[in-house]
Amino acid sequence: MNDPLQAYLADARSRQLAELMDWLRIPSISALPAHREDVHRAATWLADHLRQIGLEHVSVIPSDTHPLVRADWLHAGPDKPTVLIYGHFDVQPVDPLEEWETPPFEPTIKAGPHGEDLYARGASDDKGQIFIHVKAVEALLATTGRLPVNVKFIVEGEEEYGGRTIQEYVTRHVDELAADVALISDSHMLTPNQPAILYGLRGMWSAQVTVTGPAHDLHSGSYGGAIHNANQALCELLAALHDRHGHITVPGFYEQVRDLSPEERAALAQVPYGEAEILAETGAPALYGEPEFTVVERIGARPTLEINGMWGGFTGDGFKTVIPAQAHAKISCRLVPHQDPDRIEALVTDYLKRLAPPTIQVEVRTYHKYQPFLTPPDLPAMRAAARACRRTFGTDPVFMLEGGGIPIVSVFQEELQLPVVLLGFGLPDDNLHAPNEKFHLPNFYRGIATSIALLEELAAA
Amino acid sequence: MNDPLQAYLADARSRQLAELMDWLRIPSISALPAHREDVHRAATWLADHLRQIGLEHVSVIPSDTHPLVRADWLHAGPDKPTVLIYGHFDVQPVDPLEEWETPPFEPTIKAGPHGEDLYARGASDDKGQIFIHVKAVEALLATTGRLPVNVKFIVEGEEEYGGRTIQEYVTRHVDELAADVALISDSHMLTPNQPAILYGLRGMWSAQVTVTGPAHDLHSGSYGGAIHNANQALCELLAALHDRHGHITVPGFYEQVRDLSPEERAALAQVPYGEAEILAETGAPALYGEPEFTVVERIGARPTLEINGMWGGFTGDGFKTVIPAQAHAKISCRLVPHQDPDRIEALVTDYLKRLAPPTIQVEVRTYHKYQPFLTPPDLPAMRAAARACRRTFGTDPVFMLEGGGIPIVSVFQEELQLPVVLLGFGLPDDNLHAPNEKFHLPNFYRGIATSIALLEELAAA
Known part of the structure; x- marks a missing residue:
């Protein structure tokens, strides 16, 4: 200069x-x-x-x-x-x-x-x-x-x-x-x-998932045990989307994910950010996610599926022993090259519909997509x-x-x-x-x- | 008269x-x-x-x-x-x-x-x-x-x-x-x-379950894949409370449940209420619950565990790609003789705490109990x-x-x-x-x- x-x-x-x-x-x-x-x-x-x-x-x-x-x-x-x-x-x-x-x-x-x-x-x-x-x-x-x-x-x-x-x-x-x-x-x-x-x-696919069971909210005393609770069904569906190691279980989800070369992994290993830093920043009690990838790789090079919001049934003060007719979740996938948001939309939607038991119906409405x-x-x-x-x-x-x-x-x-x-x-x-x-x-x-x-x-x- | x-x-x-x-x-x-x-x-x-x-x-x-x-x-x-x-x-x-x-x-x-x-x-x-x-x-x-x-x-x-x-x-x-x-x-x-x-x-034990992950809500772009999402963790915990046949999986949950005698089952079979009636009343797409019990038995003689309400993360209009710090559920168990609400409280609480991975903490606060x-x-x-x-x-x-x-x-x-x-x-x-x-x-x-x-x-x- x-x-x-x-x-x-x-x-x-x-x-x-x-x-x-x-x-x-x-x-x-x-x-x-x-x-x-x-x-x-x-x-x-x-x-x-x-x-x-x-x-x-x-x-x-x-x-x-x-x-x-x-x-x-x-x-x-x-x-x-x-x-x-x-x-x-x-x-x-x-x-x-x-x-x-x-x-x-x-x-x-x-x-x-x-x-x-x-x-x-x-x-x-x-x-x-x-x-x-x-x-x-x-x-x-x-x-x-x-x-x-x-x-x-x-x-x-x-x-x-x-x-x-x-x-x-x-x-x-x-x-x-x-x-x-x-x-x-x-x-x-x-x-x-x-x-x-x-x-x-990372790119994005986000959607709202709605589970519908009975036509209206029911009294859990009168129907509990014989009608599938929409909150429970939603939990069962969403819990099935990750295994206990943090891998996403949707078939085909990782198919288009670019492999990291040994050189790129070596370069990313130089980024001075890891478990200590992320725990200090977030206050989380322990690290989560795919054990075969570093923190930097999990955040930057691996796709995710998050439940950003969910709600169903009675959520006010006190208690209401209701069996909810509907339960909702806002989910989003962070995507990495070369994942295609359209393909991810189809894979996750199909999987959720395939998982859904005959006791409920599931609807997936896309909110946002980018590469x-x-x-x-x-x-x-x-x-x-x-x-x-x-x-x-x-x-x-x-x-x-x-x-x-x-x-x-x-x-x-x-x-x-x-x-x-x-x-x-x-x-x-x-x-x-x-x-x-x-x-x-x-x-x-x-x-x-x-x-x-x-x-x-x-x-x- | x-x-x-x-x-x-x-x-x-x-x-x-x-x-x-x-x-x-x-x-x-x-x-x-x-x-x-x-x-x-x-x-x-x-x-x-x-x-x-x-x-x-x-x-x-x-x-x-x-x-x-x-x-x-x-x-x-x-x-x-x-x-x-x-x-x-x-x-x-x-x-x-x-x-x-x-x-x-x-x-x-x-x-x-x-x-x-x-x-x-x-x-x-x-x-x-x-x-x-x-x-x-x-x-x-x-x-x-x-x-x-x-x-x-x-x-x-x-x-x-x-x-x-x-x-x-x-x-x-x-x-x-x-x-x-x-x-x-x-x-x-x-x-x-x-x-x-x-x-x-039926008797009752009801409680509020709170899952806490990070200390505050996080941006899913910056932390997704490396921090356990509290909504996801709550779904994983709650989904583990039933098997796919509707049985409650909490160890010991059914221990104190009174067996139905053949005579009592025969008498209950006379109650003119079953699948057709419950589906007509509720509008549910299919019957749910323990296949070895009739609808009348499931509702009257079997205990239940329901998710009456749940919420976490962003639930407004639009979308916010947040990883929530906390997620909540109101759960309740309908109890049958000779289940003791205190014992059920201990069993469910212990099981949830045992299931909880090190990435989150779970708290169970009892709301109501009766025999x-x-x-x-x-x-x-x-x-x-x-x-x-x-x-x-x-x-x-x-x-x-x-x-x-x-x-x-x-x-x-x-x-x-x-x-x-x-x-x-x-x-x-x-x-x-x-x-x-x-x-x-x-x-x-x-x-x-x-x-x-x-x-x-x-x-x-």
Whole structure:
């Protein structure tokens, strides 16, 4: 990094932070209708800001739900690659509000064990992280008058609310969004000094399962012992989906699961995360899951089937000796390459129906499906990201598999045919989707430097 | 029955019905605090009525919750037995109100397939049934100036709300309530022409089961596959409590269960109730339960374990891919002689704790316990009741085992050392605890005649 740029970044720190705090004050909760106008304000704030720092074709694109923000700078020349930068300016709801130590929309700086943290809803997920790239572009334009690559921004306002608008927009604007690589910062590093690049994300199939026994709730005194209890039948069905070692028992479930090569297992074994860390983070009494895989492999490289919610019968205070007519569960499978959500839907549904005894009926209604994602860590764009990390942090990044999903990633990969670089600057304890969300401020500043380095590396690649 | 008594009853019908309808208009819902005053009004109404027809020592006994009503007539002479008549004047809540075809507290007479039915909350359970005995006593006193036996009434106002007050009262007033036999009408006949006497009731142990995994809800993307999901663990525990033939698998669960003799099985086989009837009543797709027992035996003579309610994780609209920290179930066992609720509590609790893997913790908190009840059908009081049925209905009663429980029965048996005659005049389709509760009016009038006959038979026994 040249000296004027370094001097610029050093001078700009408190202004950059103040700007981010301004943006964080807008309670852009996409899931709550009462905040619809706030989501729009957050979009306008970003668009104004992008215009101000020198981006072009800036627009707030309305939709039935929440708007997108688009902008670009395309003067690097036709021989230079185009980078599509994605992020989101909507945030999760804040309940339970009483568990916040500082108000979620009054950004507050506190000293932490490794430096200052900024507490606010959206600080890490994802306003703080997308703002890293905005500030990188600003610094380059301000000090050199240009960017080393062509850049397009597409920033959405409903990632926490299904993300349908951007998925439709990308599908319909393939030419407008054409690029050579997509860059997303909506994930986390391992520690403040250990950068991480994701090369895989799990996909998803989720559904609601309903078991129906008798036509109406029954008195257990009058019918107990001769009519199958829907709660019991649901438990019997769901309990049959795992063996006692945590393997999923649905026939064919693992058929399409990619085998891990010895080299990949060796690399994943380098990720400094295991039983001690997960037990400390979760407070669970013991580790669970497939004994032949490590914790990192179970979370990143193996598919799961979870019962996210279930309910049936009398759940109030006191007691009602009812035999429920219906019982319900929300289940979801995290999928890994090369599992196909459609195939998993068919396998699990068929298995549940096959298991169902004649005493009840079972219905499976799909809620959501998206593909798992995998990208080779040795793609040129990934290698460029690794070099950028090394330049800024002085250490090689860890290549990780992430257990969660980012649905837009598969859309970029499939619709725009782009490699996707997932370079996150959050930390595992950032309290995403929970009270007291924070962003580690040293990561913010180093993130800006890393983003500048990455744009330079991509130009040279 | 003598002619003046028959003439009196024929003349009194419409007045007796009008009085019952008056009482039914009082919405004495014991479970809802808003109706506390109504429960008291129903008690006062009954006490006034009992005084008016000639009973003595009538009092409304207050309590912390709802009052009891007590009265007696003790002039039959020391050589005549004393009959303790029990019932309750409180009623179940009425929700869902929109499913009532006529307002629950505006008693409405409608023609049914076998005669007129009276629709109102409490019509059958239990105002209508206890009022049978009130009207029998009234008719005898009005026509003969006396009763053939000594009579004590104890009528409670919180049978549908735990019944604690009367249990404590009985325990503390053993001498005051001393009698030779207890008479309860809070059950049902098989058909309008087939009287039934219960000789057994199931007991109860109920508890709330809580499974705890991690210390807080987790994101299934970040932890799925390596932490045991509390919903899944609860399903696995509860599914292990029955085999696929409906037998309870808790070791020792059946140890204290009384064997049915061939004679008793032959007698129970005469009860005209089976697969066709239960499927028609419940709308269930198929019969469930222990194949080596008939439907009547499964419901009356076999113990059960039901999951009355369960819940865990995200149960709202939409989807949240959470790994829940806790999952809960309300379970209850219907017990048969000679099962001991304390022993069942220990067996089920121990078994659940033994089944629990190290990945979770399980807690079992008892909610309610009461003994099963069994009385020999050949006791003199039972034989007197059978003769009374034959005199009124022209047919012998069926001796049945009832799947539900009446907690006060064991209290009468154990604290007062009384045989208990359970002679019900409801019908299986009376919609107890449900919308459109009704009472079959021919049963009301024949019930009064049967009660008179029973008091006479007990005097002669």
